[in-house]
Amino acid sequence: MKILVAVKRVIDYNVKIRVKADHSDVDLTNVKMAMNPFCEIAVEEAVRLKEKGVATEVIAVTVGPKAAQEQLRTALALGADRAIHIETDERAESLAVAKLLAKVVEEEQPGLVVLGKQAIDTDNNQTGQMLAALTGLPQGTFASEVAVDGDKVNVTREIDGGLQTIALTLPAIVTTDLRLNEPRYAKLPDIMKAKKKPLDVKTPADYGVEVASKVSLLKVESPAERKGGVKVASVDELIDKLKNEAKVL
Amino acid sequence: MSILVLADLHEGQLAGATAHVVAAAQAIGGDIDVLVAGEGVQAAAEAAAKLDGVSKVRVADNAVYAHQLAEPMGALLVELADGYTHVLASASTTGKNVLPRLAALKDVSQLSDVLGVESADTFLRPIYAGNAIATVKSDDTLKVITIRTTGFDAVGSSGSATIEAVDVVVENSQSSFVKEELAKSDRPELGGAKVVISGGRGMGNGDNFKLLDGIADKLGAAIGASRAAVDAGFVPNDMQVGQTGKIVAPDLYIAVGISGAIQHLAGMKDSKVIVAINKDDEAPIFQVADYGLVGDLFEILPELESKL
Structure with a gap:
């Protein structure tokens, strides 16, 4: 079976973000960009399923600006076989991305779609669930284990308070949580090979999908800064402060 | 305005998060209904009916809603959402699992992790791991929102809302529950x-x-x-x-x-x-x-x- 894996170009998780002076958004000029960490886990899982012989082909897809091809090349270097870039400079929100991915699913007929549970820029945690709803496929979100078994997949999910295992009919949509796997690093020869792997470029119009959303971003602000307090010298002083100053004991 | 709150359950009982989500609904303003969906959830429904500010508790008690699997829960919400201006759930792993499905099937956006209400259509939410706070306005006719519970103080429980059964039963042949391993602890959650x-x-x-x-x-x-x-x-x-x-x-x-x-x-x-x-x-x-x-x-x- 084919596996479709969606990736997103986001600000590198090590970068300390700055809000623009006019509060219109976060400042992304000259900031290091990378593949969303949850998407790296998704790519890794897809590639491992191919290595195990469960999958025959891994297709990476992204929705984003021209520069997002870098992240597709990364996915190809990590082991994806080919890539689809749906190019747009508009701010594509979860619903629009899910609609575009649904069209790709219709075209490619994958047995499994793997996505990160959320992107670390907008922190929405929606696209996989929306894709499942739009395609009418079952979903296993926040996966910490994925076991394909014939025409079913068992997904162990990280839920509040513990773990839940569900069985889904295939095809299915899976979104990855942190402990699903540890992504590998791309080796130099693989990075070179990735440059020659096929990468199709499409536009939202090719799929007849409108990217605009009815949600507008009015402003972006830094959160209230928390001021550091005092250092105390001993456990006794700490207990005294908590009792008499902060009054929380 | 008319708001539907999806109740959070913990092992079949009403979870504390729901009282915070009702508080967020109060901040938006309007009639507040709570949907309790699951199997054997009568006690949870009675607890929800006591939450201050709730007018009606709707109970969908059926085996298909056991464990609140995403597919039947999403389908149930699609059936019930008509007539409401807002559908809210806590930003728990259940709320996050289910609400985007409702939004997609209603062709509207979803707002995640809302921690502040400016008005009925304008909300605050954290982005970039809470390193920035975005103010967003939704022009969708139905607003589908998950609530970060720490942003709203829980409502009290001196109310007495009416409880009515929901007889919508959906089909689900795609997903099934296998097992759950919940950490057991005497400590608070x-x-x-x-x-x-x-x-x-x-x-x-x-x-x-x-x-x-x-x-x-x-x-x-x-x-x-x-x-x-x-x-x-x-x-x-x-x-x-x-x-x-x-x-x-x-x-x-x-x-x-x-x-x-x-x-x-x-x-x-x-x-x-x-x-x-x-x-x-x-x-x-x-x-x-x-x-x-x-x-x-x-x-x-x-x-x-x-x-x-």
């Missing part, structure tokens, strides 16, 4: 505890987390951990406090052997009082701590436990 004590990589190993037990017992605290401690295999992931774990805002948060990575701070910086215990006096955690104690946690913790 991390998300709702008044006091939280968390350990980080500085704890050294999982056994040393026992050093937190006695203090947690004396303070009635929940025990958490940083992602570094989880990744190192010291403790399970459900103890994780941070952007990729639980978001907490207790009255007192005690960080032990935690350096204070951005992703951890995003999960606890709204706590009322923060205490940091760390041997490195340059650790970033001290920049957000109200009270910092520099020293060896293996000496400090037993002393703290004996003196509390």
Whole structure:
């Protein structure tokens, strides 16, 4: 079976973000960009399923600006076989991305779609669930284990308070949580090979999908800064402060 | 305005989060109904009916809704959403699992982790792991929203809403429940505890987390951990406090052997009082701590436990 894996170009998780002076958004000029960490886990899982012989082909897809091809090349270097870039400079929100991915699913007929549970820029945690709803496929979100078994997949999910295992009919949509796997690093020869792997470029119009959303971003602000307090010298002083100053004991 | 709140359940009982989501609904304003969906949820429905501000509790009690699997829950909400202007759920793993499905099937956007209400269509939500707060306006006719419960104080429970049964039963042949392994604990739940004590990589190993037990017992605290401690295999992931774990805002948060990575701070910086215990006096955690104690946690913790 084919596996479709969606990736997103986001600000590198090590970068300390700055809000623009006019509060219109976060400042992304000259900031290091990378593949969303949850998407790296998704790519890794897809590639491992191919290595195990469960999958025959891994297709990476992204929705984003021209520069997002870098992240597709990364996915190809990590082991994806080919890539689809749906190019747009508009701010594509979860619903629009899910609609575009649904069209790709219709075209490619994958047995499994793997996505990160959320992107670390907008922190929405929606696209996989929306894709499942739009395609009418079952979903296993926040996966910490994925076991394909014939025409079913068992997904162990990280839920509040513990773990839940569900069985889904295939095809299915899976979104990855942190402990699903540890992504590998791309080796130099693989990075070179990735440059020659096929990468199709499409536009939202090719799929007849409108990217605009009815949600507008009015402003972006830094959160209230928390001021550091005092250092105390001993456990006794700490207990005294908590009792008499902060009054929380 | 007319708002439907999807109740959170914990082992069939009404979870504390729901009272916070109802508070968010009150901030929006309008009639508030609560949907309790599951199997054998009559007690949860009765608890929901007591929440202040709720006019009606709608109960969908059927085996197909057991464990609140995404597919039947999404289909149920699609059936019930007509007539409402807003559908709210907590930003729990259930709310996040189900609400995007409703939004997609109604062809509207969904707003995640809302922590402030400016008006019926304008909301505050954290982005970039809480390092920025976005103000967003939705022009969708139906607003589908998950609520970050720490942003809203829980409503009281002196109400008496009417309870009515919902007879919508949907089909589900795509997903089935296999098993659940919930961590058992006598301690308060991390998300709702008044006091939280968390350990980080500085704890050294999982056994040393026992050093937190006695203090947690004396303070009635929940025990958490940083992602570094989880990744190192010291403790399970459900103890994780941070952007990729639980978001907490207790009255007192005690960080032990935690350096204070951005992703951890995003999960606890709204706590009322923060205490940091760390041997490195340059650790970033001290920049957000109200009270910092520099020293060896293996000496400090037993002393703290004996003196509390």
